[in-house]
Structure formats: structure tokens, C-alpha cells
Amino acid sequence: MSDNPLLSLGDSYEVLINTLKTQLAGIYPQQLVARNTVLLPQGDVQRYGYLIVEGVLGAIHDDIDGGQKCKEFYFKNELALLFANWMTSSPAFYQLKVINEASVIKVPLTLFEQAQYQLIKQQLIAQQLIFKEAKEAFLLLNSPEQRYCYLLKHKPH
Template sequence: MINTNKNQPDNDLIHHESLIHYLSTLGVSKDAIGQVQAQFRAMNVNAGEVLLLQGEKQKYAYFIVSGILKACHYGNSGSILSKEFYFQHELCFLYCSWLTQAPAKYQIESIEDALLIQIPLEQLSHADWQLAKIALLSQQLIYKEEKEAFFLLNTPEQRYLFLVENRPLWVNTLNNIQLASYIGINPVSLSRLKSRI
């Protein structure tokens, strides 16, 4: 069950400091952050909680203080496709839904208990936040190019080895079903791949 921490100002302050640092590195001034900080909401979320339903309009981004979130698509046949995983001190939201204001093609949910700070996405449209918007879009463009290369230029084994070498947190934290879904193979194939390496 989602729980907003309204009665824990000391903890909220500590958690907000990590968000303030993150936003500062994106180019948002402390004055600009201070003007909207009252709109930030600390949330305790249980594993399996849904933050954004597939098909709904997205209103918030989530800064991860602790825990792991994922964006996934549920197909009509019951298939689950993992778009992305988000870890500590990352900002989780769907860029395409944000830019187009279209209903989300993916669902955002927690895969373990998490502490989050909810941020209204409309903040990124304010003039004082334009440097952050540009920085986030630049990061996302680079990331999308790298992800396309990850899938188009590598075999499943090379994809797994890339994660082992460059994303050890993923390999050590995610289970075989989650990893296999991201790599684009089934869990049995991933288990065989692991045993071969």
C-alpha cells in the first residue's frame, strides 16, 4: 500500500536533500527547487505496487531514494515485456508519454519495497527548469541510441555479458525472469546461457 510520509519531516528533509542534489546536477537552481519543494511527496511503496497504470495519463515522475521500479507492457495474451528498470537515485517516468501527453503504453510498478519522492511532471515545463529538461532529454537520447545498439548489434549472450560487465547491480539484484525479459529471451534460455559461461 502506498504511504505518503506527511508526519516525518526529518526523514523527508534527508530524502529531499538527495533529490535536491540530483536536480542541482541537472541545472535547476536551489531557489527554483525551493519554490516547488512543497509539492514533492515522499512515498513508501510495497513490492508490486502500481504507480502508473498502462493506458493512463502520466502526471508524476518518481525519484528513487531506495528500491527498484520497472516499466513494463502487459500484452493481451498475458505476455510481459520489460521496457526498463530504475534504481536508486534515478528519476523514473515515461518520456514519450510526457512529451506527447498520450496515455502510457507501459505500466510503472515497484519490484521491491521502495522509498520514492513523487514530483509533478509539469515542473519540467517551467522556465526555471529548462536546463533540467534539456539535460534529461539529452541523457535519454544517448541512452536510447545505446539501447538500440545493445539489441541490434549483440547476440543474447553478448547482451548478458554486457550487463555483467557494465550493470552488475542489475545482474545481482534482478531475478532470471526480469533479466531475461530485458535481454529479449526466455528464462530457460538465460539459465542455459549462464551455465555455459
């Protein structure tokens, strides 16, 4: 890696997600979802986030020529959520799709309008901003070889 100090790439997210899991326990059950299931169709308004207990989800854009572009993947102990579309109540730029069979907790986004979830909502938004800044620094301040080596070592999934 470069000599530049880098923020962790999503590693501090787990504590926040575990807090959310604890609060949701017994309220929203885990669901097993098959590979290739589309949880949020592209163009729909997002009403749910998906807390991943196991498996992999992706945010994928289908273009008019039949091609696909993957924005990002979501892994265990992450909340699959399109933040910009959620914050603006706009149609989803991407579909949320199950890449590998997943066990998820379907979380209604209206939950975060309730007083007892306001702090978690703020923390989720702050964590997303920190993650985006970390990803930007990671991409800009390291060579492709440095990024590749880091991902092999720290993010092998």
C-alpha cells in the first residue's frame, strides 16, 4: 500500500450492523433467497434494505443493449441499500440481485423514520459516507497492483 494512511474499507460497519440485528431480532425473520432473485427491480422505488446474514448481493444496472454494469457487491454483515435513491425517494438506478444464495433480513426503510431508529439511521448514513471516502482514497492513492494485493490479502471473498 502507499504511504498514505487509508480508512478501513467497510470493516467498522460490522459493529453497527450487529446493533441493528439485535434490535430487529424477533421482529423481522431471516429469509433464504435463491441465486438470481431480484430483490429490487431497477427503476422501482426502494422500500426495503436487506441485512445480509449469509451470501452475496449485487447492485447491477441493466442497459438498453442488454449489458450489465455492477456498481458494488454486498457481503455478510452489510446492509444492501441504495443510499442515494433511499435519501431522495427516487427510482433505483440499479437492481438489487442475489449473486450467491443468501439469508437476509428484509428491513422496511420506514423503520428508520421511527424515533428509536433515528440514531442508527444517522450512523448508517455517516458510515456510508466514510466508506465512500475510503474507497475513493483507496482507488486514487494506490496503484492497481497495490489495490489488487490489498484485496487478495484483506478481502478474499
